Amino acid sequence: MGRALRPFPLPLRLAGAVLSGLLAVGASGCGGPSRAESGVVELRAWTMWGGEEADAFQAAVDAFNRSHPGIRVRNLPSVDDPKIIRAIVANDPPEIFTVRDPSYLGSLAANGALRPLDDEFRAAGLQEAAFAPGSLSQGRYRSRLYGLLYLMDCIGLIWNRDLFAKAGLDPDRPPATTGELLEYARRLTVRDANGRIQCLGMRPCEPQLVIAAFGGRLMDERTGLPTADSPRNIEALIWYRELIDAQGGSTEVNAFAGGFGQDQGINNPFLQGKVAMMFNGQWNPYWFQHYGPKVRYGAASLPRADRYPELQRPAFLGGNLFCIPANGKHQPEAWEFLRWTQTEPAQVLFASTMHGVPNLLSARKVRSLREGEPWKPYFGLFMDVATSKDAQHFPVTPVSGLYQYELNNAADFVRFGTKTPEQALRDVQRRVLREVGMWQG
Amino acid sequence: MVERQSGGGERAREWRRNLQGLLFVSPWLVGFLLFALYPILASFAYSFCDYRVLTPPRWIGLANYQALLTDRDYFLPALGNTLFMLLGLPAALVVGFGMALLLNHRLPGIGLFRTLYYVPSVMPTVAIAVLWMWVLNPQYGIVNVALTPLLAPFHLQPPGWLTDPAWAKPGFILMELWGVGGTVVVYLASLQGVPAHLYEVAELDGAGAWDRTRHITLPMVSPVIFYNLVIGVIGVFQYFTQPFVMTQGGPQNATLVYGLHLYLNAFRDFRMGLACAMAWILFLVTLAATALVFRSSARWVYYEGEKG
Numbered sequence: 001m002g003r004a005l006r007p008f009p010l011p012l013r014l015a016g017a018v019l020s021g022l023l024a025v026g027a028s029g030c031g032g033p034s035r036a037e038s039g040v041v042e043l044r045a046w047t048m049w050g051g052e053e054a055d056a057f058q059a060a061v062d063a064f065n066r067s068h069p070g071i072r073v074r075n076l077p078s079v080d081d082p083k084i085i086r087a088i089v090a091n092d093p094p095e096i097f098t099v100r101d102p103s104y105l106g107s108l109a110a111n112g113a114l115r116p117l118d119d120e121f122r123a124a125g126l127q128e129a130a131f132a133p134g135s136l137s138q139g140r141y142r143s144r145l146y147g148l149l150y151l152m153d154c155i156g157l158i159w160n161r162d163l164f165a166k167a168g169l170d171p172d173r174p175p176a177t178t179g180e181l182l183e184y185a186r187r188l189t190v191r192d193a194n195g196r197i198q199c200l201g202m203r204p205c206e207p208q209l210v211i212a213a214f215g216g217r218l219m220d221e222r223t224g225l226p227t228a229d230s231p232r233n234i235e236a237l238i239w240y241r242e243l244i245d246a247q248g249g250s251t252e253v254n255a256f257a258g259g260f261g262q263d264q265g266i267n268n269p270f271l272q273g274k275v276a277m278m279f280n281g282q283w284n285p286y287w288f289q290h291y292g293p294k295v296r297y298g299a300a301s302l303p304r305a306d307r308y309p310e311l312q313r314p315a316f317l318g319g320n321l322f323c324i325p326a327n328g329k330h331q332p333e334a335w336e337f338l339r340w341t342q343t344e345p346a347q348v349l350f351a352s353t354m355h356g357v358p359n360l361l362s363a364r365k366v367r368s369l370r371e372g373e374p375w376k377p378y379f380g381l382f383m384d385v386a387t388s389k390d391a392q393h394f395p396v397t398p399v400s401g402l403y404q405y406e407l408n409n410a411a412d413f414v415r416f417g418t419k420t421p422e423q424a425l426r427d428v429q430r431r432v433l434r435e436v437g438m439w440q441g
Numbered sequence: 442m443v444e445r446q447s448g449g450g451e452r453a454r455e456w457r458r459n460l461q462g463l464l465f466v467s468p469w470l471v472g473f474l475l476f477a478l479y480p481i482l483a484s485f486a487y488s489f490c491d492y493r494v495l496t497p498p499r500w501i502g503l504a505n506y507q508a509l510l511t512d513r514d515y516f517l518p519a520l521g522n523t524l525f526m527l528l529g530l531p532a533a534l535v536v537g538f539g540m541a542l543l544l545n546h547r548l549p550g551i552g553l554f555r556t557l558y559y560v561p562s563v564m565p566t567v568a569i570a571v572l573w574m575w576v577l578n579p580q581y582g583i584v585n586v587a588l589t590p591l592l593a594p595f596h597l598q599p600p601g602w603l604t605d606p607a608w609a610k611p612g613f614i615l616m617e618l619w620g621v622g623g624t625v626v627v628y629l630a631s632l633q634g635v636p637a638h639l640y641e642v643a644e645l646d647g648a649g650a651w652d653r654t655r656h657i658t659l660p661m662v663s664p665v666i667f668y669n670l671v672i673g674v675i676g677v678f679q680y681f682t683q684p685f686v687m688t689q690g691g692p693q694n695a696t697l698v699y700g701l702h703l704y705l706n707a708f709r710d711f712r713m714g715l716a717c718a719m720a721w722i723l724f725l726v727t728l729a730a731t732a733l734v735f736r737s738s739a740r741w742v743y744y745e746g747e748k749g
Contacts, residue, residue, distance in 0.1 A: 082708055107495070111493065113495050251601055255579035256579075258578055258579045259578055259581050408691075416606060416693055418606075
């Protein structure tokens, strides 16, 4: 009988199995970028959109892939920002990605994590004048372009015509000034026999929207420093406090607003008749058509502060940026995709399914975006307001996330009367300034 | 010579056995070294750095600790919020123990009740948080629906709970009381281990129900109360998920607990060095609080078989 081969001891076999398992995972799972044998470059796009929105973006990706046989974009939906940041730090980022929270752009750019796009923008023959000003400036940090929006968001005033008529107000005339809005909110707030709120005249909103209505500024563009406690911003928060008080005070308003359902769906408080006015975005007309087609509403720019008649159609802008990581592969192909998103057909295609405002001014004139369905004229109105000279957006700084949080906190303190607007905004200024100093130093 | 060889063989065999043992535990050991010990040591080093994730850490000495301990806007209030949540611990201990006493009776269907009270502690925290957002809803929540008719004769409105800075933390404490089932089970196990003869002797001596609870049950289960207290203290200092899901620290920072503030520093503002310093301060505070509980235990915890 021949001597059998002695097997490895069990622990070694176990360790071997674990090791080979790890190697197998490492070899198969990561799916890095590749240039397939056919010469087609594969781009990984990590994007924020999920559900129906991911389908809408996939349709755009399919259109790109059809028209660009040398590049194949693969979309990974529902990706959050921290995952992208981890991938950048680990030196294995996707070739192109969206920033869900625009406040991340400044810190990513300040850390050199993003590829500046100015040279490509010029070389591609793109004209700055062809874009809505607010679309490009949202992607700029210290005058350099680090990201491009596919579409913009625009926030204005939306009001319920039936509730206006019930309160004896002209349903076709929205408040043009903040003074009027305050008076309307008082008249539109409805209580039951026990004194409990049944309908809020004006839905509480984020402080930066109120600041936009006052033409206030959150940053000095020349120095790049915050200006949280500038006089107009203080005026804005004083007005905001008056607005909340006019409707019963923060405790009562908060308790009532705490019962609001989700905005996207039939429980939207505006559709339920629980708020008569709100500052909200261009996506609402489409939602209303789907979730509450019987509700009669109107849309306009934000009202302007009474003291500043020079303000024209104030609005607040937002959006989700596409960026190319500085350490990403296939950067020319990634730019090719980004450039394609800024063409008129690509803008119209996405705007018609995602209901965002096109960056390209020419795309805004396309009739199919403005006509054909009852909600489209209102969507068109938001597209017009988005180009107003007094449409502003949150400044791009390395500390925008903190700044926004601090501002919301300040508004909270003011609403409850714990701090005066001056105190609250001075605290914001002090803290944000210190943080900016840490970035600069 | 032979002996020495045999001794050497023994050592070699022992070494091989040890190696085998180490190899057997190596998956855990490697995991511990890479994913626990290294991050712990790294976080200690980062706590002395200005570290913003995307750029290399820069040594700044004790500046993070100094900034934290003088931060009256967030750090100290966040620590205060967490300490406030400690107030819920005695309530949880009393409710848990009381419930265990009730569930310790031999009654028909008691198994069903024990299961029902235990169910909340096997539910995922996030699911509980979402559920309680509605339970505590000022308008439609079951708590306020029950309170409204009770308060109406006094012309009082029920609280706004999570929407009101004064009531948000008590709201969280109420929610935690709902989930005491886990501690109830531990109390129950302990209660059933109390020897029946002690109660019999006490009864013969004429002790009533209260005396039996006070002088027999409480001392006998005091090690378990102690255990639940220690676990509870550590749990309160690590409190995070519920405010993260339900209030994000608001209103007016009333629910910005320590863990949430730490998270926001790390993952919203990328102040990872500051967050690491916060983690180490949290470790020290938790250690001190636990040590305090341990020190006090000599006065009130009774271990069978020990003197005193």
